[in-house]
Amino acid sequence: MSEAGFSPDQIDTTRPHPARMYDYYLGGKDNYEADRDAAERILTALPDVGVTARSNRDFMHRAVRTVVDSGVRQIIDIGTGIPTSPNTHDVARRMDPGVRVAYVDNDPIVAAYAGAKLTNSGNAGFVLADIRDPAAILDHPVTQDLIDFDEPVALVLLAVLHFVTDAEDAVGIVRSLTERLPAGSHLILSHGTADFNQSDGFGKVTKVYNEESTSSAQWRSGPEISAFFEGFELLEPGLVQLPLWRPDGPVPSGADLRRHMGYGGVGVK
Amino acid sequence: MADSRTGGAAPTVLRVVLGKRLQHLRERAGVTFEQAARSLDVTHATIRRMEKAEVGLKVPYVEKLLRTYGVSDPEEIDGFVSLAREANQPGWWHRYRDVLPEWFSVFVSLESESEVIRAYEPHYVPGLLQTESYARAVLRAGMPHAPEAEIKRGVALRMERQTVLTQEANPPLLWAVIDETVLRRPLGSPDVMREQIDHLIQAIERPNVALQIMPFSAGPHPAMYGPFHLFRFPLDELPDMVCAESLVGAVYFDQRDDVSVFLEALDRMSAQAVPLVRTRAVLSALRKEI
Ligand SMILES: C[S@@+](CC[C@H](N)C(=O)[O-])C[C@H]1O[C@@H](n2cnc3c(N)ncnc32)[C@H](O)[C@@H]1O
Numbered sequence: 259m260s261e262a263g264f265s266p267d268q269i270d271t272t273r274p275h276p277a278r279m280y281d282y283y284l285g286g287k288d289n290y291e292a293d294r295d296a297a298e299r300i301l302t303a304l305p306d307v308g309v310t311a312r313s314n315r316d317f318m319h320r321a322v323r324t325v326v327d328s329g330v331r332q333i334i335d336i337g338t339g340i341p342t343s344p345n346t347h348d349v350a351r352r353m354d355p356g357v358r359v360a361y362v363d364n365d366p367i368v369a370a371y372a373g374a375k376l377t378n379s380g381n382a383g384f385v386l387a388d389i390r391d392p393a394a395i396l397d398h399p400v401t402q403d404l405i406d407f408d409e410p411v412a413l414v415l416l417a418v419l420h421f422v423t424d425a426e427d428a429v430g431i432v433r434s435l436t437e438r439l440p441a442g443s444h445l446i447l448s449h450g451t452a453d454f455n456q457s458d459g460f461g462k463v464t465k466v467y468n469e470e471s472t473s474s475a476q477w478r479s480g481p482e483i484s485a486f487f488e489g490f491e492l493l494e495p496g497l498v499q500l501p502l503w504r505p506d507g508p509v510p511s512g513a514d515l516r517r518h519m520g521y522g523g524v525g526v527k
Numbered sequence: 528m529a530d531s532r533t534g535g536a537a538p539t540v541l542r543v544v545l546g547k548r549l550q551h552l553r554e555r556a557g558v559t560f561e562q563a564a565r566s567l568d569v570t571h572a573t574i575r576r577m578e579k580a581e582v583g584l585k586v587p588y589v590e591k592l593l594r595t596y597g598v599s600d601p602e603e604i605d606g607f608v609s610l611a612r613e614a615n616q617p618g619w620w621h622r623y624r625d626v627l628p629e630w631f632s633v634f635v636s637l638e639s640e641s642e643v644i645r646a647y648e649p650h651y652v653p654g655l656l657q658t659e660s661y662a663r664a665v666l667r668a669g670m671p672h673a674p675e676a677e678i679k680r681g682v683a684l685r686m687e688r689q690t691v692l693t694q695e696a697n698p699p700l701l702w703a704v705i706d707e708t709v710l711r712r713p714l715g716s717p718d719v720m721r722e723q724i725d726h727l728i729q730a731i732e733r734p735n736v737a738l739q740i741m742p743f744s745a746g747p748h749p750a751m752y753g754p755f756h757l758f759r760f761p762l763d764e765l766p767d768m769v770c771a772e773s774l775v776g777a778v779y780f781d782q783r784d785d786v787s788v789f790l791e792a793l794d795r796m797s798a799q800a801v802p803l804v805r806t807r808a809v810l811s812a813l814r815k816e817i
Contacts, residue, residue, distance in 0.1 A: 262745045264798045271791055287759065287767055288794075290787045366798040373803035374702045374737040 264366040274471045276421060277368050281340040283311040288340045288371070296466050303459035303466075306517035313500040314417050314448050315342065317522040319349050320504050321446045324493070324524060325412045326353040330444055332405050336362040336389050336435075337418025341375040346414060347382050356381070358404045362395050364388040365472075389418060390426055392434035410442035417520070419486065420450045421473040428476075432486045441527050445490050448522040449483045450475070454499060455516050483521050490525025497523035540640040540760055542614040545607070546580040547764070549592060553578075556596040566595040584611040623684040626677055630777045634756070634770050635684075638699075639691050643759040645793050646703040647750045650712070652723060653703045655689050656730050656738070661723040662686070664715035692735065697761070702737040704796045710740070710813045717817050724814045731806055739800040740809050748799050749792040757789055 274296035278289035282297040285308075289297070300307055322333070331354065335346045338361040350357035359382040361372050372384040383400040395401060405411060413435060422428040436445060452460045460477060467475035484497055495502065501509055503522045510518070553563055553574075560571035567573070567588055574592075576582045589611050593604050620627060620635045627635070638644060638655075646653050651665055659682055666673075666681045673681075692698050713720060730736045741748060755771040769780040769789045780786055801809055 262742055263800050263802050266746070266748070266795070266799060269795050269798045271795060285763065288790070290791045291784060367794045369802070370794060370797035373739075374700065374797070378737060378803075379734040 263370075269366050270472060271367070274466075275365065275367075276467070276471055276473050276475075277339045277363070277365055279471065280311055280417070281342070283308045284315065284342055286340065286342060296470055300463050300466050303462035304455075304457055304519070306455065306519060307463070309517045310450070310500070310519045311417075313518045314520055314522070317448055317500045317503055317520075318346065318414075318416055318446070319344070320506060321522065321524050322346055322349045322412070322414070323353060324504065325444045325446060326350050326357060328444070328526075330410045330412045330442075331357050332409060333357065333359045333412045333414055334362065334395070334401065334405060335359060335414040335416075336395065337415065337421070338363045338368060338372060338376070338384075339417075340368060341371050345376055347376065347379075358382065360385055360401045360404045362387055362389070362401075389415075389422060389435075390431055392431055395435070396438055407438060408440060410444070411439050412444045412446060413439060414446045415486075416446065416448045417450065419447070419483075420475050420477055423474055423476045429485050429488070433488060436489060436527070439527060443527045445487060445525045445527070447483070447486055447524075448500065448520055449486075450477050450520050451479060451483070452477050452519070453479055453521075455519050480521060483523075487523065487525040490527050493524045493526060497521050540637060540762075540765065541610060542584065543580040544762060544765055545584060545611055545614055546578045548607075549589075549596075550578040552593070552596040552598060558596060563592060563595060567591055583615045586611060619687070620684070623680065623687075626680040626684060628776070633779065634777065635688060637758040637768055637770065638688065638756075640760060641699045641758045642697070642761040643700045643702065645757040645759075646701070646755070647705075647793060647796060648703060648754050649706040649708060649751070650754070651714075652705065652709055652727065653701070654685050655692055655701055656703075656727060656736070657685060657689075658719075658723050658726045659686060660715055660719045661726075664719055668714070692730075692733070698735050700735045700737065702739075702797070704739045704741055704793070704800050707740060707742050710810070713817075720817050721814060724810055724817070728807060728810050728814075731810075737803055738806050739797055739803055740806060741796060741800040742809075745799050749795050750789075755789060757786070757793060 271290060272292065274293045278293040279297040279300070282289040282294050333346060333350060347357065347359040350359065361376050361382065362385045363369065363372070364387060366386070369384055369386045376382060377384050383404050385395055385398045385400045387394040387398060389395070415432070419428055419432070422431060464475050464477070467473060480497060487497070495504070498521065499515065500518050500520045500522045501515065560574050563574045564571040573582070577584060577588070586608055589608055590604060593607060598604060618636050618639065620632055652661060657665065662682045662685045663678060666678050670678065692701060710724065727738060731738050753771070755769055758768045758770070766781045766783060767786045767790070769786050771778045771780070780789070
């Protein structure tokens, strides 16, 4: 029998993985001891990572609704992560059941979860690829099958670009991903930052990611993150702290607001 | 494990939750097993067994314990008590007590209240996906001495269990990895096997059935020692539970460090097995070889 999946040496579960650490921050159960151990040390250094992860998910819900509401019917979601209900397609399909979603991640275990929980209800597919290889994503048969590049696309890059360093040309990567999208396409982006909370915990967090996990992390400032929106016009209210992007409920303020260590924004081409 | 002599049959998941809550309240109040036991005039083992859901929760006990643990809000007490009453209701599977060993009735109760059921089956098609004739052949092979009537009851129970997958309200996701052996070792007759594979091809059309095949060509994988199930429940505060099966019983695990080992094995196997999108093609190809 052929058509096997990954070989054991392609599946690294010995090191903490950002997808499962993030699942742990969100209170999920799809993580192992190594992930929890690393995540706990991060939460000790920066206790509000959990709050930020939640506000990142909430931002996803509002941003995806906004974009589908404006007529977009196809989504490319890169750095999908371990499924967390509601997922991108759940949120989009509550507005229009016909929305098509191409999920992308570079982790074999995320790929397995995607098969069971994300792409099991049709009109969605999974692409195993690295964001640092934009052509592999855009030219992949699954993407080509699901996405019509003559119609507006929503490109979703949530909490993934802080795993791509400047040395790897993060801005150039985003440019390559967006330059083939037609006018009317949207970019939904969120990113971790130290702008709102100058805790020295960030040093420790970066160290854990860089030295132990499967990915290196780089937190960026507001202006650095704005650079990803080259060629896009930011929708109101611009690139802002996650809870402040078109809130649909009460907004935290003061010290409470400082706990949310991420930016979110949506641009239109 | 539950003790059938107490008439406590399998705990429902709800009983497990309440047991955990009692434990939590006791610990929060700084009350020891011995102190709690004294307030009920029972042995400390009884308290332990209540917390582990090994015995039913008697309403007067629950009321007294809550007060001992400093819970005084009548609404909270009423709420807890009514949940305890509900947890003591027997599940549908109690009708099959004649053919249901205690360990397996725990299994069925977990299965029927799960949100996600993950499984590794090296030898058989998972029970929830078996056809009637295949189930009969499996049961017969496992119980060579059993009278025909018992096999029949066993098959009926298995068929009734399967309704969980097609129920209207929140059917669980069944995500199973089966070994290539399952599809190659003849069971019953070639007709039985063909019918079973056709049934699988149909079943995987359901969005809540994810079946992956671990081909021989994938080489060794992390769970080759035997079958197990992992249950996840819709309540966040409930831990995942693993049931590792053997010929004469099963062991249940709910400690996170234990469960994680199984979870990691399942995850690795799912990545190593044939990707879900190709299950159908593999099943069709194998069917032709029978
Ligand atoms: C923090 S999670 C974010 C999950 C989800 N996008 C969200 O915001 O809720 C980051 C995800 O990015 C993925 N990732 C990290 N580096 C990547 C890369 N170079 N290419 C593709 N995916 C990557 C990880 O596997 C993980 O699933």
